[in-house]
Amino acid sequence: MINERKITKKDLNHIFWNLQTMSFSYNYEKMQMIGFAHCMTPVLDRLYHDADKETRVRAMNRHLEFFNCQINANALILGVTAAMEEKTKEDEKEAVVSVKAGLMGPFAGLGDSLLKFTWMPICGSIGAAFALQGNIIGPILMFLIYNIVNILTKYFFIHYGYNKGVDLIEQSKNSNIIQRISNLANVVGVMVLGSLIATTVKVSTPLSINVGEQSVKIQEMFDKVMPNFLTLMFALGTFFLVKKFQGKYTVTLILSVMVIGVILSVFGVLK
Structure with missing residues (x-):
């Protein structure tokens, strides 16, 4: 009963x-x-x-x-x-x-897609835009x-x-509404993260190559062929490492990027 x-x-x-x-x-x-x-x-x-x-x-x-x-x-x-x-x-x-x-x-996939991987990055990008100022x-x-x-x-x-x-x-x-909403959230999340990388991540190099009496700046060459090429390579490389290790060493990866970035900047390789 x-x-x-x-x-x-x-x-x-x-x-x-x-x-x-x-x-x-x-x-x-x-x-x-x-x-x-x-x-x-x-x-x-x-x-x-x-x-x-x-x-x-x-x-x-x-x-x-x-x-x-x-x-x-x-x-x-x-x-x-x-x-x-x-x-x-x-x-x-x-x-x-x-x-x-x-x-x-x-439901775990749906919740992660909507809140963790979509709404949180959006909130983070809004907050970061103010914080950077x-x-x-x-x-x-x-x-x-x-x-x-x-x-x-x-x-x-x-x-x-x-x-x-x-x-x-x-x-x-x-x-099949759960799958459809999840797919939509994934697309929005990718768009948000892509725009966040393009607007906030800046990787460039001051290195130059001497060709005879002229000095050619490597960064200017990249900008003429593909602007933000180094930024794209950095983003894809980071994504590859995160996916390869299945997110297990994300904190170690973040700290390593910070340390390597500072070292390369000190030696004039990046700026």
């Missing part, structure tokens, strides 16, 4: 506040498992308040399985999971675990505009996921 208790708006808001601390309990065995279970406690307390101990234990154990996804996408999964906990019978609860596992991958508003503006979207999407997705419930999953499968 389906649980007769109903989840309230207060319970969903409680999930939203718990979600803000989800990453605090991140671990390398089951990733966000503890955080997800913590977010679901208001729902489980509401639905299984009068249930026996064994039923309550089974309900909690359902959400102590491996879980890992992008944090904003987690809000949507939490909303859908809450709806399924409310609408399914006790012998149908395995579907709750299956849905969570099935949504992790595609010496304006203190740059980092503050980046923090504000990013977190307005970050916080509002979490709140909206929890309520939207709950209201749509299982219908949201079926609609996504039929229309």
Whole structure:
């Protein structure tokens, strides 16, 4: 028999506040498992308040399985999971675990594409534009505009996921909307990063070649054939290294670029 208790708006808001601390309990065995279970406690307390101990234990154990996804996408999964906990019978609860596992991958890609690889670079480029002019508003503006979207999407997705419930999953499968939005976000992200490289990254060399009595500047030769050639080579080289090592040594790569850049600048190879 389906649980007769109903989840309230207060319970969903409680999930939203718990979600803000989800990453605090991140671990390398089951990733966000503890955080997800913590977010679901208001729902489980509401639905299984009068249930026996064994039923309550089974309900909690359902959400102590491996879980890992992008944090904003987690809000949507939490909303859908809450709806399924409310609408399914006790012998149908395995579907709750299956849905969570099935949504992790595609929703993680969607969340990363939209927030991490699209919206964050846009906010960073806006903040950097002010910061490069010496304006203190740059980092503050980046923090504000990013977190307005970050916080509002979490709140909206929890309520939207709950209201749509299982219908949201079926609609996504039929229309392939997740893949389409993800592809669109990837294109926007590439455009933003490309424009950011072109406007903020400057690599040039003061070196020159003596040809007889004349001195030919290498940078002027590059500019006539392909402007910003060194910048392009630097960007492609960095991208190649990041992809080759699958992002494992990104911090080391950043520090190495800084050190090598300073050394080459001191010896007059780059400027």
